[in-house]
Amino acid sequence: MNYTINQLQIFLKVTQKKSITKAAEELFMTQPAVSIQLKNFQDQFDIPLTEVIGRQLYVTEFGEEIALIAEKIIQEIANINYKTQAYKGLLTGKLKIFSASTGKYVIPFFLSGFIEQNTAVDLVLDVTNKTMVMESLKNNQTELALVSVVPENVQVEEEIIIANKLFLIGSQPNRSANIPLIYREKGSATRAAMENYFLTHEGSKRKRLELTSNEAVKQAVIAGLGNSIMPVIGIKNELLNKQLYIIESEGLPISTEWRLIWLKGKKLSPVAQAFLDYVRKEKTRILDEQFKWYMKF
Template sequence: MRITLRQLQVFRAVCAQQSYSRAAEEMALTQPAVSLQIRQLEELVGQPLFDYVGKKLYRTEVAELLLQASEDIFQRLQSLDMQLSDLQGSLQGQLRLAVESSAKYLTPHLFAAFRQQHPEVSLHLTVANRGQIVKRLGDNRDDLVIMSLVPPDMALEFLPFLNYPIVAVAPPDHPLVRAARLSLRDLGAYPLLVREPGSGTRKACEEYFQQKRAHFPQVQECSSSEAQREAVVAGLGLALLPRHAVRSEVAEGSLVELAVEELPLFRSWCVVHPRGKRLTPVAEAFFAFIREERHLIGALAERFEQRR
């Protein structure tokens, strides 16, 4: 097989964009040039790579296998590039990091501290909910991920590095704000605003509710923590959110943290990668930074909390 790297680059662009025309724009090519590269690639593998169903492009089984192989090839090339730069005395390259949405506020500050030690490293950051992060881990899409609630049924290496509290919040005119002491069960009489299925914070809270025998019959879903927070400010219900995500609103008075006996609920952020994965030099350096700079990370988290 005489597959070229250029053909694989075009193929990966079509897979990512799910469109020949958008892939052509991304790669500064004409659409016929993209079609030609894909056709030549199909001739080399002996099978079609894409199906059209209802004017939508879908990858075939062969395309899935080829995409997985191409990811491995380009990761190895990137790793080689980093190793060569490392031999020249400087760490260079890109860290492909996927983070659970609860960690998206802290992660840029964390990477900024890391880049003070390695100024020639860049970041490609993907933010997703827990369900999407788990799928990305299974597909080996990223160098590392940051998440809570690491799935026990997957072969993963993980390192917990920072606890974060989940608290209950309400608008300032809510009846529960005046209560000096509350239980989780007291919250069940009011609408609860939750994240979409797949959210790590939602999963952690649901497991905790079950453990504490707290029931919430009135539930409304929000697609992001920002939407969830704003819905509480608007008076649509209560919510359980990471404290750092609502610190500004609590400080300015548009939200109030409720005095619930069973809260905060503490969870840990972990840096994670598939077991046996060959880490790039940049990923190895970032993992080592997380492992060895606990004091720095703790101080960074405190400063971050004060700024929020």
């Protein structure tokens, strides 16, 4: 057998995404290039690694076993690189953070300086909804997570980052009684806060739309499809450009706090601990430089 590290990486990504197209997008390769490398890798085995039924790609049982080995090999190669950098006196390793979706407006400002100072650190930032974030933390898929609501039934430690303020937002400054409400998907912390607010203040029987990302909700509100309770931290430009307006409402804003959390008692890796120390040291400066506009709300 004469397979390459590149082929292992491509095969592993295909098994993770169950799609050549999606694997190509993440690897910044063309679909034909991924298909060719996948075929060259498959040609070295007498047993199928994948199969296509209809238009869906499936990984065979044998393929799953090979994928596990490929993942270990790729990790060991990464460890070689980390060890090399460590001998040069550099902080090395992988910093993996799962963030609730609106956290994408917060966490990059805390990461940029840290990554600039520690060029041998690899960053993986996974942005998803709160439910998936907590599952990843409980399953030890990530050391650190960014959330705005403290999870139930999971003991964690935390570092508060910044307030999370949610207002009723519309494309017009005044609220119409007939305009529908736009909700996030189930599992979203914003969705839960919005449902609780309207149940408390106006009852639950309201016409609604449901969208699966904060960005989709934002664009729908701009288009006039409805109003929504949204974190104001994600709509700075739209407020300045008067594409969106804060609609004054009793009981708003809803205020929580963005926080980095990790499992209670967990010994963090040197990279994760170094990032946490950096956040504690630089938080005041970063908030003053990047979020001064936000503090007035």
